[in-house]
Amino acid sequence: MKHLALLLALISLPSNASELPINKVLTQIKTCSPTLVIRSQKLTIAQQNEACEVLSKQEAKFHQIFNTEGKPVKHDFNKNLRVNVYNSRDEYVKHASGHFNMPTDNGGMYLEGYPDKPGNQAEFITYEKGKVIWNLRHEYVHYLDGRFNTYGDFCAALHDSHSPPENCPKPAPLLPHSVWWSEGIAEYIAKYHDHPRAVKDVSIQVEKYKLSELFDTSYEMNGGGERVYSWGYFAVRYMIENQREKVEEMLVFLRAGDLPRYQALIRLWGTSMDKDFTAWLKKQIK
Ligand SMILES: [Zn+2]
Numbered sequence: 001m002k003h004l005a006l007l008l009a010l011i012s013l014p015s016n017a018s019e020l021p022i023n024k025v026l027t028q029i030k031t032c033s034p035t036l037v038i039r040s041q042k043l044t045i046a047q048q049n050e051a052c053e054v055l056s057k058q059e060a061k062f063h064q065i066f067n068t069e070g071k072p073v074k075h076d077f078n079k080n081l082r083v084n085v086y087n088s089r090d091e092y093v094k095h096a097s098g099h100f101n102m103p104t105d106n107g108g109m110y111l112e113g114y115p116d117k118p119g120n121q122a123e124f125i126t127y128e129k130g131k132v133i134w135n136l137r138h139e140y141v142h143y144l145d146g147r148f149n150t151y152g153d154f155c156a157a158l159h160d161s162h163s164p165p166e167n168c169p170k171p172a173p174l175l176p177h178s179v180w181w182s183e184g185i186a187e188y189i190a191k192y193h194d195h196p197r198a199v200k201d202v203s204i205q206v207e208k209y210k211l212s213e214l215f216d217t218s219y220e221m222n223g224g225g226e227r228v229y230s231w232g233y234f235a236v237r238y239m240i241e242n243q244r245e246k247v248e249e250m251l252v253f254l255r256a257g258d259l260p261r262y263q264a265l266i267r268l269w270g271t272s273m274d275k276d277f278t279a280w281l282k283k284q285i286k
Contacts, residue, residue, distance in 0.1 A: 022099040025091075026084055032056065040085040043128070051083070051133055055140050062141065062189055065240070066251075068148035073255045075116040075151075081143040084125045085133055092127035100125055101165045108135045110142040111165065112154050122146075137190035145185050150178070151257030157182065158259055161219040172218070176266045178254065180217040183228050184236030191233070201230035203285045211235060211277035215266050234284065238277050 026039045032052035036059075040048065063069040072078075084099075086092040093104045100123065102109050108126030115122070124139045150157060153166075159179050160172030187195065202208075209227065214235040216222050239247050246269065253262040 019098050020095070022084075022095075025095050025099070026086070035059065035080045036083070037080060038083045038085065041087040041091060043085055043133075047131065047133070051136060054137065058137055058140060058189060059144065061192075062144045062148070065189070066148060072147050073149070073151045073257075076147050077118045077120060078112065078115045078122040078143070078147050081122045081124060081140065083133075083136065083140075084123060086125075086127040089127050089129065092125075096125050103164055108139060110139045110146075112143070112146050114153050115146065116153070138186045141186040141189045142182065144189075145182060148255075149185075149251055150182065150254045156257065158263070159218050160221060172220075173259070174263075175218070175222075176215045176263055177218040178262070179219060179223075179228060180214050180232045180235050181250075181254070183217075184232030184234075187229055187233035188236045188240065195230075195233055198230035198233045199285050201226045202234055202281065206282055206285060207278055210271065210274040211238065212269070212271045212274050215269075234281055235277075237284075238273075238280055242276070242280060243273065 026041055028040045028043065028048070030038045030040070030043075030048040030052065032038060033056060036052065036055055038048055038051055043051070084096075086095060092108075096102060096104050100109075100111065102111065102125065108124065111123045111125065113120040113122055122143055124136075124143065126134045126136065126139065128134070146154075155166050155168035158173050158177040159168075159182075160177065162168055162170055162172075187198065191198070209231055213222075214227070214231055217227055217232060217235075219228070250262060250265055253259070253265060
């Protein structure tokens with residue numbers, strides 16, 4: 001038994017000396033506002049101030065579009081977001097899995113946690129790429145959308161991602177999912193009318209997807225970067241700018257977590273907007 005205990009002790013030792021606790025790596029803390037804190041490794045004071053400013057403008061724009069200021073969804077205690085910024089992609093890969101129990105084969109992650117649990121901390125984990133805080137604006141919208149537009153935690157939403165750290169259960173719910181909305185709105189608020197990559201992606205084949213098909217976008221099936229982000233961006237932009245009443249009707253269900261009615265509504269829309277969407281899209285990419 002003694003040997004076994006020794007063996008276990010050896011196994012549980014950190015595999016390399018770089019596994020420093022988070023407060024020894026992300027040592028700088030900047031409180032932007034009651035809704036936003038930035039914890040970082042090596043951001044300059046100027047970078048921290050700029051990030052605070054960019055995100056507060058974005059937050060104001062979000063509330064202006066949705067009229068959601070001070071009106072979070074029920075049972076959501078995610079009063080603020082903590083942004084965690086590693087100094088480089090290498091530092092991110094080295095530390096983030098240990099610090100947040102998450103994969104690092106990505107460009108950063110938003111971890112909503114369990115918003116219904118008081119004391120839960122929503123975290124966005126990312127890194128500096130050059131002087132840019134990677135995906136900062138996009139991910140901040142996920143926080144806002146999660147708090148003000150969509151009820152429940154990440155696994156409660158309609159999608160088919162099973163990856164860690166949430167490890168949402170299989171099988172995934174039936175289509176339609178809500179990935180077109182959550183990723184599309186993040187792109188729309190972050191980029192608004194200045195999104196050259198989306199224009200480029202969609203221009204390759206402008207009739208590739210009907211709007212009704214985009215409502216069935218998810219992560220694993222019907223996924224892929226172009227469809228999720230670029231086409232999702234245009235689907236959301238079209239809906240917000242041309243079908244506002246329908247968006248409001250849909251948000252009533254998403255905010256209440258009434259997903260069967262959300263799905264029924266999307267199916268009720270069916271193909272009714274497909275022609276108008278494609279015609280509109282052709283004008284946007286000229
Ligand atoms: Zn996203």
